Structure formats: structure tokens, C-alpha cells
Amino acid sequence: MDPKSIVDKMMQLDAYSQWMGINVLHIEAGACTLSCLVSKEMLNGFGIAHGGISYALADSALAFASNSHGQQCVSIETSIAHIKPTQLNDTITANCTEIQKGKTIGRYVVNVTNQHNELIARFNGTVFRSEKTW
Amino acid sequence: MDPKSIVDKMMQLDAYSQWMGINVLHIEAGACTLSCLVSKEMLNGFGIAHGGISYALADSALAFASNSHGQQCVSIETSIAHIKPTQLNDTITANCTEIQKGKTIGRYVVNVTNQHNELIARFNGTVFRSEKTW
Amino acid sequence: MDPKSIVDKMMQLDAYSQWMGINVLHIEAGACTLSCLVSKEMLNGFGIAHGGISYALADSALAFASNSHGQQCVSIETSIAHIKPTQLNDTITANCTEIQKGKTIGRYVVNVTNQHNELIARFNGTVFRSEKTW
Amino acid sequence: MDPKSIVDKMMQLDAYSQWMGINVLHIEAGACTLSCLVSKEMLNGFGIAHGGISYALADSALAFASNSHGQQCVSIETSIAHIKPTQLNDTITANCTEIQKGKTIGRYVVNVTNQHNELIARFNGTVFRSEKTW
Numbered sequence: 001m002d003p004k005s006i007v008d009k010m011m012q013l014d015a016y017s018q019w020m021g022i023n024v025l026h027i028e029a030g031a032c033t034l035s036c037l038v039s040k041e042m043l044n045g046f047g048i049a050h051g052g053i054s055y056a057l058a059d060s061a062l063a064f065a066s067n068s069h070g071q072q073c074v075s076i077e078t079s080i081a082h083i084k085p086t087q088l089n090d091t092i093t094a095n096c097t098e099i100q101k102g103k104t105i106g107r108y109v110v111n112v113t114n115q116h117n118e119l120i121a122r123f124n125g126t127v128f129r130s131e132k133t134w
Numbered sequence: 135m136d137p138k139s140i141v142d143k144m145m146q147l148d149a150y151s152q153w154m155g156i157n158v159l160h161i162e163a164g165a166c167t168l169s170c171l172v173s174k175e176m177l178n179g180f181g182i183a184h185g186g187i188s189y190a191l192a193d194s195a196l197a198f199a200s201n202s203h204g205q206q207c208v209s210i211e212t213s214i215a216h217i218k219p220t221q222l223n224d225t226i227t228a229n230c231t232e233i234q235k236g237k238t239i240g241r242y243v244v245n246v247t248n249q250h251n252e253l254i255a256r257f258n259g260t261v262f263r264s265e266k267t268w
Numbered sequence: 269m270d271p272k273s274i275v276d277k278m279m280q281l282d283a284y285s286q287w288m289g290i291n292v293l294h295i296e297a298g299a300c301t302l303s304c305l306v307s308k309e310m311l312n313g314f315g316i317a318h319g320g321i322s323y324a325l326a327d328s329a330l331a332f333a334s335n336s337h338g339q340q341c342v343s344i345e346t347s348i349a350h351i352k353p354t355q356l357n358d359t360i361t362a363n364c365t366e367i368q369k370g371k372t373i374g375r376y377v378v379n380v381t382n383q384h385n386e387l388i389a390r391f392n393g394t395v396f397r398s399e400k401t402w
Numbered sequence: 403m404d405p406k407s408i409v410d411k412m413m414q415l416d417a418y419s420q421w422m423g424i425n426v427l428h429i430e431a432g433a434c435t436l437s438c439l440v441s442k443e444m445l446n447g448f449g450i451a452h453g454g455i456s457y458a459l460a461d462s463a464l465a466f467a468s469n470s471h472g473q474q475c476v477s478i479e480t481s482i483a484h485i486k487p488t489q490l491n492d493t494i495t496a497n498c499t500e501i502q503k504g505k506t507i508g509r510y511v512v513n514v515t516n517q518h519n520e521l522i523a524r525f526n527g528t529v530f531r532s533e534k535t536w
Contacts, residue, residue: 050150052190079213318418324454347481
């Protein structure tokens, strides 16, 4: 299966990414760009987007980018730094690129930006590349 | 303000934690325990809970535990390892404890377990302790 | 091979751990305790131990604890928070415990303390458990 | 003080960076490039460079790059992924760049490469920017 078909299949069954209203802007083997709009349900007690929202967008980007090579991948370790608060109605965009594509390990970095192109979060993810294929 | 009042106030305004159906099981200065039920909207394309769900539960636990001392805290750096898949209708519980309470920095670890008391995720969080109080 | 023999073999060939003067205080399957004395060569430009010293002690502890099950393990991802400065002639002790022993992944936490039993660093490590045995 | 003078001063007093034979190849505000030669004393029990060596080189790069703005900085959180083994007599180079320069927080990434320009380690570091100046 090609990168686009794999991500279409993953996205179609992904109830949570649908709840978030995630748009797939770009996909290629090892990389992808996703975006979503920050809604009222996504805000925390400070009136800004909950940290779980930018994490989830970045984590979906990691899943799509790493699986798009055709080998099934599972997340081993992820980290995120929340750099700038995100407001209601902001559009946030996660851009995932590949640092390493090893035999069993893949490493990715995701920059999450807002509509003003400001960096709001930086995410690093490591995946295990299984032998199962899509 | 005491720990319980601070968390009540944070929780009351937190639309996303409410969407997740988070229950505050225990709160004390520097520690807390939260739980939620995994619903259909929380599943990803593999039919298991999206990584963003256990992250968000742990991140709320970090926010409540660190702010409960009375000083306002913001997250600097968080990481999570997803250890075991979580299924529909599982109840997941995040237990946050304090590693360090410094002048400007606080460090916390969160264990996320399921109803069988199996570790499903392990989260580490570092916060900046501001001078603003609740 | 038993845990102690594996670590003896690893330690015997480990020129850098020898340069550091590492003592193996305790070893069992999945856990170990190491210590060393902070010498003049280990200090940085602030007159305290270089961050690389407590990292290296913790990283050796990770290697010994994870390999001691008998399966060869390689580090995937490590992180360390430096909590308290370490002075010349301090004795620092790294205590490594196992969080998870999966089929292919192992997870460990290492607390590094000084002779006053103060936490000076906290380290997390994830290893890949290969099929090669000792 | 300018970036070069700050790093000269830090390096001059840094016994451990001197033991490692660190060369400062480039320094500017918020960035630097360091290298060193892997000697026999730096090898572990597998006959490759101990993980503490590439960590220490990257950690020195973090210290020099972050302090070179003139404000004293201390490390809050660092992580490193060891990607490729390093052999005796390899020359390793750490290139540190700035992701964020906030009021109190700075974030940096360090790529460590060998003489064949292969990525051997990837390091992320977060510092606290104190009010003390050089």
C-alpha cells in the first residue's frame, strides 16, 4: 500500500482524530502534516487548549508518518514541550519529519505551529518498526 | 486556598477534562489520583485508546498535583511511554507523585494503570513554579 | 550466565567505567547499585561535577541492570534531570530499578544520590532487548 | 561579554572538557560546534564509546550555546538517543542549535555526528535562564 492509502485507512477508523477534526494536509513516506481547529471542548481551566490536544495532534502525525513506509509501527517513547499557549479558534498544524529510519527503530520530530507560524509545541517520538506490513 | 479548593476551581473550568469524564479520586499537596472511562470517541485506528487520552489524563494529574501547593505552575517538559494498549470501556487511573519541589522547578512522575492494576503508561513532567498564587 | 558474572564481564572490559572508578555495590536481575567518587578531572567550569559524570554513572547502571537478565540489551532513549550540584570529593550512588520488562523493550529508572542521601539526578532509560544472550 | 569570551572562560576552567580534549570549532550567540577524538579511556565493555562520552560532548555544547547570550543558564532536562556506535579514534562533532529563547526557558537540539557525517546521537536540552550575567 502507498503512504496515502495507509493514512486514509488509519484515519477512517480513528474516532478520536475525527472528534478532533484532524485534516491531513500532506503525506509522504516518513513525513506528514496535519491540522485542526481548537474548539471550546478542547480548553482547560486556564481557558487555553489542554496540553493533551497538541500532544494528540503530534502523536497522530507520528503514527501516520512512521506507518506510511508500509511497515506497522508502535510508539515506544514520546516527549513534548509546550512552548506557547493556544487559544480558542486557533488553527494548529503538526509537521512531522524523520530523523532516523533504522531496522527496528524509527525517530521523528514534530513541530506544532499556530496560524501565525509561531512554534507552540515541540514533540519527539521513537517507534518500534514491527515486521507486520499494511 | 487549600489543595482541594484549587483543584475544584481548575476542574470546574476545564472543558476538556470534563469531556473526558475525569474523576478526581484523591488530592493532596503535590499529589493526586484521577480516573476516566475509555469511550468510543477516544479510540484510534487500531481500535485502542488514542495515545492522546492517557497523555491528557496524566497531564491533568500533573497540573492538579503541581498547582495544589498554592503556587501557579506551568508545564515545561513532559514525556510519556505507552506500555500496554487500552481497550474500550477500560477504566484508567493516573497517580501523580512528586519527585522534587524546588524553588522554581517541580518534577513529577505519573503512573497510569487500568482496572486490572496493569501499568499502561508512564509519564514524567517538569513544571515551572511561578510567583503567582491561587 | 548469572547477573553477577555478566556484570563482572561487562565491567572488566569497560575502560571508561574504570577511569571513573565505578564500584558495583549490588547487582541482581534487573537492578543494580553503583557508586563513584567525584575527582578533580570530573569538574566543569562552574567547579561542580560535569553533567556527563552523573549521566555516565546512571547509563552504566542502566546497561548492567538491563543486561543482567542474560539477554543483550542496547539503549534506545535516555533522559536525565540534574537536580542538585555535585562537589569535588562527593560520593555519588546510582540505584537502577526496572519499570517494565517486555518482550522487546525494557524500561528503567535510576536515582542518583550523594553521600547525604540527597537526590542529585533522576534518569530514565529505555532499552531494546535483543535475541543475543550472554 | 561576547559569546567567544564567555565560552573561553567556561572552557578554561572546565577540567572534564579538557580531559575529553574538546575543541571549540564555532561559537555564536545561541549556537556552537564542538568536537573530540574518541580515545581508549572512553570505551565501554562492548569496545565502543561509552554513552557518557557523546552525552558529555552534547551537554558541553548545550552549556556553551545557552550561556553565550550573556545570561547564566542551568540545565533543567536533557535527553539523548544513541543512534550509531562510535569506535576508537573516531572524531565526533556536536552541533547545537537554538529552538526557543524564552524569558526564563531556553530549548536546544544537538546533533552528534562522526567523521563520515553519520548521525550517532541526537540530544535535546532545556535550560533555565537565570538573571545572573557573565
